[in-house]
Amino acid sequence: LAKTTQPISMDSYEGQEVNITCSHNNIATNDYITWYQQFPSQGPRFIIQGYKTKVTNEVASLFIPADRKSSTLSLPRVSLSDTAVYYCLVGDLAPGKLSFGAGTTVTVRA
Amino acid sequence: NAGVTQTPKFRILKIGQSMTLQCTQDMNHNYMYWYRQDPGMGLKLIYYSVGAGITDKGEVPNGYNVSRSTTEDFPLRLELAAPSQTSVYFCASSLSGGGTGELFFGEGSRLTVL
Numbered sequence: 001l002a003k004t005t006q007p008i009s010m011d012s013y014e015g016q017e018v019n020i021t022c023s024h025n026n027i028a029t030n031d032y033i034t035w036y037q038q039f040p041s042q043g044p045r046f047i048i049q050g051y052k053t054k055v056t057n058e059v060a061s062l063f064i065p066a067d068r069k070s071s072t073l074s075l076p077r078v079s080l081s082d083t084a085v086y087y088c089l090v091g092d093l094a095p096g097k098l099s100f101g102a103g104t105t106v107t108v109r110a
Numbered sequence: 111n112a113g114v115t116q117t118p119k120f121r122i123l124k125i126g127q128s129m130t131l132q133c134t135q136d137m138n139h140n141y142m143y144w145y146r147q148d149p150g151m152g153l154k155l156i157y158y159s160v161g162a163g164i165t166d167k168g169e170v171p172n173g174y175n176v177s178r179s180t181t182e183d184f185p186l187r188l189e190l191a192a193p194s195q196t197s198v199y200f201c202a203s204s205l206s207g208g209g210t211g212e213l214f215f216g217e218g219s220r221l222t223v224l
Contacts, residue, residue: 032209043114043200043215044153087152091209095141096166098208100152 004088009105018075022088025069030092033071038085083108116216123191123223131186131219133201141204142184146197191223
């Protein structure tokens with residue numbers, strides 16, 4: 001089971017780009033990297049998923065270097081509503097091994 | 111499409127009481143999960159199911175039981191409630207297993223055991 005390490009918290013201001021890096025040194029060949037966002041009193045919500053290189057969707061980009069030992073979630077031009085906890089998950093098809101760490105609390109200030 | 115629906119949203123139990131948290135999904139997902147989240151912590155997997163009639167333990171199964179008689183429903187049973195089970199419980203479902211698919215979460219059930 002690949003262990004992930006991410007910063008406990010990050011502060012930013014509206015309009016800035018936020019980059020959260022997750023370390024997963026023992027990632028396995030079949031593992032995918034997925035990021036979730038969680039607001040207070042809500043369940044986590046899927047943001048983006050990737051296997052290698054770069055993935056972009058309407059809300060974020062995910063950068064994965066060639067060795068896949070880390071990944072960076074990039075949130076462009078954040079707003080106050082992006083204040084949330086962000087989780088990095090690494091896993092394969094095995095449903096019983098997917099766990100959420102403590103995540104990164106991102107606080108966006110005006 | 112309602113997605114994943116959990117009931118009740120809030121519940122207070124006395125020590126030793128039992129209850130069932132209900133979870134229903136309307137997306138025809140084979141995979142379903144129960145997580146618990148303690149204050150300021152991440153989510154820990156309690157039980158999961160890969161299809162009707164098939165369930166398995168996650169990271170913290172003690173004190174809980176599950177069943178999966180249909181694709182749609184995945185109830186979580188708490189027997190002999192203890193203060194340590196005070197938590198927010200989230201049910202989730204996915205089309206593909208584990209880390210390769212998107213997990214869809216319910217809104218959570220906040221349980222307090224006094």
